Amino acid sequence: MKLLKHFKSLKASSIVESVIAIAIISICVLIAFMVYINISKQKTPLNYYKAKHHIEVLIHDIEHQKDYENDIFTYRGYTIAKTVDVDAKEGIARVLFLITIGGHKVYEIIKVIPYKES
Numbered sequence: 001m002k003l004l005k006h007f008k009s010l011k012a013s014s015i016v017e018s019v020i021a022i023a024i025i026s027i028c029v030l031i032a033f034m035v036y037i038n039i040s041k042q043k044t045p046l047n048y049y050k051a052k053h054h055i056e057v058l059i060h061d062i063e064h065q066k067d068y069e070n071d072i073f074t075y076r077g078y079t080i081a082k083t084v085d086v087d088a089k090e091g092i093a094r095v096l097f098l099i100t101i102g103g104h105k106v107y108e109i110i111k112v113i114p115y116k117e118s
Contacts, residue, residue: 047077051099091115
């Protein structure tokens with residue numbers, strides 16, 4: 001208890017606290033601004049990352065629903081074309097996803113998943 005009484009006698013300066021708080025906030029804003037600049041300079045559009053997420057969902061659906069049919073999925077800003085090549089002998093399915101962004105930019109993603117007959 002005597003130790004706590006000694007700490008009560010220490011008084012902080014509000015100016016020092018304000019300077020430290022402003023310095024911490026300034027550093028956080030600087031880091032956020034640098035991250036924003038780096039993201040905005042990227043050559044890969046944001047829709048590419050959205051499409052990659054949808055591809056992961058489609059792969060999950062293929063594995064669980066056994067949907068090995070070719071298909072085209074149209075989303076806002078991009079299109080995903082799914083082409084499936086089944087090799088029943090090896091027990092695999094090669095899935096080719098073509099991502100078309102803005103009608104002209106095409107990305108290709110190939111996934112190999114286990115093939116299970118229905």
